[in-house]
Amino acid sequence: MKASTIAEREASGRAAREHAKRSSHRAIGHMHRNPIDLLRQSSEGRVERLVPLRYGRMTVSPFAFxxxxxxxxxxxxxxxxxxxxxxxxxxxxxxLNFGGFATPERQLIFDLNDFDEVSAAPFEWDLKRLAASFVVAARHMRFSRGAAYDLVMTAVNQYRDRIAQYAQSGALELWYERITFDRMVDMAVNAENRRLIRRAMERASGRTHESMLEKMAERDGDRYVIRDAPPSLFHVHGSSTLFDSTDDWFTLGDWRKLIHGMYEGYLKTLSDDRRELLGNFALHDLVFKVVGVGSVGTRCLVLLTADPHGKPLFLQVKEARRSVIAQHYKAGSHKSEPRHEGERIVQGQRMLQAASDIFLG
Structure with a gap:
C-alpha cells in the first residue's frame, strides 16, 4: 500500500480497523482441520528418506513442532x-528465524534470516507468528504465564512504537535503517545483557568461510573434499547417501553434472561485478545438507569453492517450494509477480532484509 502523506496512511489504517477491529484478532479461526493432513501435504515432494527425520526433529519439543x-x-x-x-x-x-550476520561491508547486524515462506499477505500474520513463538518457547522453558505475557507485550509494544517512529522517517532514512550489534549493546538495560550480546557478536564474527573449511573439509590432492556427517551432511552419490537409486539426482552419477546447470543459471542472475568475482573461484565439492526443522527433506546443497590461493567460499543452494502463505492467502496478481519460486524468495529477501548477501541470486 502506498500513500503520499502520513494523514492518508492514517486514514487507511482507520479504515482497515473497521474491516478487522482490534478485538477481532483474538479469534483463533476455523479449527476443524487435521494438522497431520496439513503436515503430510507439506512433506510432499521432499526426499522420502528424510521425511521421518523431519517429524523426529519436530517431536523434540512443542517449540520444535x-x-x-x-x-x-x-x-x-x-x-x-x-x-x-x-x-x-x-x-x-x-x-529463531532472527539472528546475527555480517553485511557486505562486514558490519554485524541482527535481522531476519529465513525467507522460504515469504509471500504477500496481511502484515499482522508475521507479528502473530512471532508473538506465538514467544509463548510456546516460554512454556517449553517452564517460564511462568506472567513471564510469557511480559515477553509478548514487550515484543508487540516495541513493534508498535517502532512502526510509529518509522512512519515519520524519510524514505532513504528508513531504507538504510538496520539493527547493529553495537546499537544493541548501547541499548542493553544491564551489564549481563551487554555480556550476552558481546558473546553473540564473537560467535557471529567467528563464523567465517575459513573456520567452516577447518571443521567441514580436508585436502585431497589438488582439491578440498567435504567430510560426510550423515544424516545431516552427505554426498549425493557417496556411500552415505540417503537418496533412492531411482532419484533423478542420484541417477546423474556425478555431482558436477548435478550442479552445472543450476550454477550457470544462477550466475546469470548476478550483477556483472559479482559474476566477475565468482569467476575467481573453482568448484571443489558438493554435498547435501539437512537444514533446520521445517525444511528437512527439501533439497539443499552446500557447494565448496576456492580461489587460486586456496581461500574458500561456501555457497548454499536451496530448493524453493511454494510458500505455505501463498497456499492459504490469495493476494492477487501483480505486474512484478515472480516468474518462479526462487525469484519469489530472492525478491522477498532483498525487500525485507536490511542487508542481503552479495551472492544472493
Whole structure:
C-alpha cells in the first residue's frame, strides 16, 4: 500500500480497523482441520528418506513442532479476520528465524534470516507468528504465564512504537535503517545483557568461510573434499547417501553434472561485478545438507569453492517450494509477480532484509 502523506496512511489504517477491529484478532479461526493432513501435504515432494527425520526433529519439543508447522498456522490465520493491509511478509517470523550476520561491508547486524515462506499477505500474520513463538518457547522453558505475557507485550509494544517512529522517517532514512550489534549493546538495560550480546557478536564474527573449511573439509590432492556427517551432511552419490537409486539426482552419477546447470543459471542472475568475482573461484565439492526443522527433506546443497590461493567460499543452494502463505492467502496478481519460486524468495529477501548477501541470486 502506498500513500503520499502520513494523514492518508492514517486514514487507511482507520479504515482497515473497521474491516478487522482490534478485538477481532483474538479469534483463533476455523479449527476443524487435521494438522497431520496439513503436515503430510507439506512433506510432499521432499526426499522420502528424510521425511521421518523431519517429524523426529519436530517431536523434540512443542517449540520444535511449532517451527516445523508453519503450514498449520497459515491455515488457521487464513480463517481469521485481517486488516487487508497486504505486503510482502516473511511468513515464518518466529523468534529463531532472527539472528546475527555480517553485511557486505562486514558490519554485524541482527535481522531476519529465513525467507522460504515469504509471500504477500496481511502484515499482522508475521507479528502473530512471532508473538506465538514467544509463548510456546516460554512454556517449553517452564517460564511462568506472567513471564510469557511480559515477553509478548514487550515484543508487540516495541513493534508498535517502532512502526510509529518509522512512519515519520524519510524514505532513504528508513531504507538504510538496520539493527547493529553495537546499537544493541548501547541499548542493553544491564551489564549481563551487554555480556550476552558481546558473546553473540564473537560467535557471529567467528563464523567465517575459513573456520567452516577447518571443521567441514580436508585436502585431497589438488582439491578440498567435504567430510560426510550423515544424516545431516552427505554426498549425493557417496556411500552415505540417503537418496533412492531411482532419484533423478542420484541417477546423474556425478555431482558436477548435478550442479552445472543450476550454477550457470544462477550466475546469470548476478550483477556483472559479482559474476566477475565468482569467476575467481573453482568448484571443489558438493554435498547435501539437512537444514533446520521445517525444511528437512527439501533439497539443499552446500557447494565448496576456492580461489587460486586456496581461500574458500561456501555457497548454499536451496530448493524453493511454494510458500505455505501463498497456499492459504490469495493476494492477487501483480505486474512484478515472480516468474518462479526462487525469484519469489530472492525478491522477498532483498525487500525485507536490511542487508542481503552479495551472492544472493
Amino acid at each position: 511449532f517451527r516445523g508447522s508453519a503450514i498449520v498456522q497459515a491455515h488457521d490465520l487464513s480463517m481469521t479476520p485481517h486488516t487487508t493491509l497486504t505486503l510482502p511478509i516473511c511468513g515464518d517470523a518466529h523468534l
